[in-house]
Amino acid sequence: MRGSVAVIGGGVGGLAVAGGLHRAGWRVSVLERSPGLPAVGTGLGIWPSALRALDRLGLGVAARECGRVQPGGAMRRPDGSVIATLDAARIRRRHGEGVYLLSRPALLGVLAGALPAGVVRFGSPVTDPLALAGEYDVVIAADGIRSATRAAMFGDRYPLRYSGMTAWRGTVELDVPAGGETWGRGRKFGLTPQATGVTNWYAAVAADEGYRPPEGDVAALRRLFGDWHDPIPALLERVDPAGVLHHDVHLLTPLPSYVDGRMVLLGDAAHAMTPDLGQGACQALIDAVALVDALARERDVRGALARYDQQRRRPTQRMAAMAARASRLSRVRRFTGVRDLAVRAALAFGPPG
Known part of the structure; x- marks a missing residue:
């Protein structure tokens, strides 16, 4: 099947599905509100399952070249003692390769590079998603956690829910030998090597929705985590306030369908989840490949979208539920010994690939 498709949103999922459909012969327009990449x-x-999705899109080699294989890491307590380890060799044995870390700009650059000039229309916000359905054979909404398309499809019946955590993230110029997370009482801090001399970091704290520290983000981070084990204090001393992102963490109430007529939701628009399992971008890439395959195999749009919905809705909602459980564990303030046992058991069973 071939036709015209509008993709709302030029993030990971939107660019991935656009590239796949372009390769399959569709006429694709990507409408992105931001002025550029x-x-x-x-x-x-990027976990192995998502790397395989990139392979299906013909972009796996380029993505791996832009990324960095992650070494094993550990879950620790604030004093540095180990709760459990994340065995990189076991992940490779189980899934055939390890986890790669790519910066968001690098991954978006790889995905955008698969599209001809002019396919992505930057500075093009969509105010009426329903109107596009009259212009295109398929409308794919990859417009993120606060999707206007989802609101047009379902109204306010399936709202975003506050997870109970507020989060910060950024990068610093610092080398660390391995990544990992440290869990305290109702708060956690994570770091991962991103590139030579650059480390990706994030922090989360159980707090009321809308919490903004009166002393400012960086001062609050140093107050909350500055006496934790190395290299966290040294990393916090290098944080540039201008580069810190702070936002409350929300998740989406499960939807009864990802499809309405010839409109279909993809990525965070369909199944926004907490970041605790690191699966948001991965699931968007897998969504993209599933949707491209469905539209290539089925004779009609509605049949293709039904196939995609059947294939992806339950797995992604299960993943979102797993992430929500992990988020609840990280908010624990009492009985942290029991929590640590649960974390150790979960890692022994194996993370999602």
């Missing part, structure tokens, strides 16, 4: 951004963990 980002020049800076934090890191994205």
Whole structure:
């Protein structure tokens, strides 16, 4: 099947599905509200299943060349003692390769590079997604966690929910030998090597929705995490306030369908989840490949979208539920010994690939 498709949103999922459909012979337009691709951004963990999705799109080699294989890491307590380890060799044995970390700009650059000039229309916000359905054979909404298309499809029946955590993230010029997370009482700090001399970091704290520290973000981070084990204090001393992103963490109430007529949701627009398993970008890439395959195999749009919905809705909602459980564990303030046992058991079973 061939036709015309509008993709709302030029993020990871939107560019991935656009590239796949362009290769399959579709006439594709990507409508992106931002003025261009980002020049800076934090890191994205790309797990083996998502790397295979990139391979299906013909972009796996380029993505691996832009990324960095992650060494094993550990879950620690604030004093540095180990709760559990993340065995990189075990991940490679189980899934055939390890986890790569790519900066968001690098991954978006790879995805955008697969599209001819002019396909992505920057500075083109979509105010009426329903109107596009009359102009295109398929409308794919990859417009993020606050998707206007999802609101047009369902109204306010399936709202975003506050996770109970507020989060910060950024990068610093610092080398660390391995990544990992440190869990305290209702707060956690994570770091991952991104490139030579650059480390990706993030922090999260259980707090009321809308929390903004009166002393400012960097001062609050140093107050909350500055006495934790090395290299966290040294990293915090290098944080540039201008490069810190701070936002409350939300997740989406599960939807009854990702499809309405010839409109379909993809990525965070369909299944926004907490970042605890590092699966947001990964699931968007897998969504993209599934949707491209469905539109290539089925004779009609509605049949293709039904196939995609059947294939992707339950797995992504299960992943979102797993991430939400991990988020609840990280908010624990009491009985942290029991929590640590649960974390150790979960890592022993194996993270999602």
